Amino acid sequence: MNMGLFLRRGFPISITTLCLVLFSLPVAAATQNQTVCLQCHGSQTGRGGAVVKPWQESIHAENGTSCQDCHGGDPKDAVNAMNPARGFLGVPKEIEIPSFCGRCHIGIRDDYLQSAHGKALGHGGPTCVTCHGSHDVKKATLDIINEKNCSRCHTYARAAELKAAMEQTEKRIVVIEERLKVYKGEGVDTEARGKALFSARNRYHRLFHEVNTAKVKAESAQIITELDKIQRDFGNIESERQKRKITGVAAVSGSLLAALLFYLLRKTYD
Template sequence: MRLHALAGRKILFAVTLLLAVFAYPHSSPAQMETVCLQCHEPQPGKGGAPVKKWRESIHAENGISCHDCHGGDPKDSANAMSPARGFLGVPKESAIPAFCGRCHVGISEDYLKSAHGRALGKGGPSCVTCHDAHATKKVTLDIINEKLCSRCHSYDRAAEIKEAMRQTETLITGIDRSLQEYKGQGVDTDAREKGLFALRNRYHRLFHEVDTAKVKHESSQIQAELQKIQQSLDKVNEQRHRRKIAGLFVIGASLLAALLVHLLRKTV
């Protein structure tokens, strides 16, 4: 019996080790090599530039490669760019929102409804004006900056939207930080993390309608929801504080009791 258990444990250990060794390098999808990358990377100029930019992008980090956007066959060098293998080529400007919208559905809907979307092809910005086609980064409020947003109109309205969003951003970052702290101390934060995740998505999506009044209105609603999460965290903190005091009280009382017993023994 004992031998079996020991052998079982050894096998389990070996399997875990193997999994750790083999699963790790594959867990980075950016390392996936395709014929697109192999042939384009050494090209000078226009053909190679997208690869260098893409390698540093959030898409590369999440395993979204050339063929996921441009189509084509990533395994067959001879037919990689054949339309018969689904190659789409380079989208025209007016087709870019639909091109990106295959994956970012809600955002492209919001964008198309907006003043920016309505001006597409007539001087309005497309997705790649603000996010680039290949050097796409994780978004931050820094995208709203004077250099970009005053290219076509005054910066005033951009600054107003940014201010409305900044307060929400600050709240999100603060709550996220305390959630991570509580989690580290063993508090069950799953439900609150899910709530925060949903609110954060709602907030980041908010921008594309470029409707300043709506951003202000929605931001205040999102802030109210965020405050609820913060209050529930404050309550956890309060309970722990009380438990700590109760704990100290019990220790104090035990010490006192021990002292009394000691004194009683002495006097008897």
């Protein structure tokens, strides 16, 4: 067999990739558990041990972001693990938290720093951990905006207005996501529409940290225009499907008719 052709079809490549993924998953999990940070802190009872379980249940653990990725230090050397000479940063002070988390969440850090919240950093404003926690960080949703979290420092009214503006767009995004999933399941090519949705969704998710309700409203209007475009495109998919159905029905009736004619002809000659 022509191996080049065989490979170009992608079949053995996907098998290889699958094997690589399957084999590297448990390995990645094992190396993560083997850090000296987790070994030593996992067996502590005080404040040093209390952080481990919440971290294990966090979105960071799920994505392989471990103790040393935030706190620095040497995860392979138990004796020097927390030595500043090995990059150990310790616990950040309150005003250092946005840049501590912002090493990885750069865009969000910038939006936050220029917001009313960022400007109040160090004198009454919330930091990243006020809203997300430090070790028990979960996937972020608009549920974080609630009376309990947002009325500690000011009235809830302004938070509620911001949330209402964002919820409207969120609902539209979810509806489109569900439709795309159905189309994809039916074998429709959804790549371009998926990309458009992804970009609109990212822009939308960045909106919160500026806590600027007027801006959220203005940008939401733009994002909704983009979503409208994607949904209009769904109209095209529907009419394509309709056409395909009609052609299908025509083809089936055509062959039935042919079969009938054939049968009648044979009867005449028999």
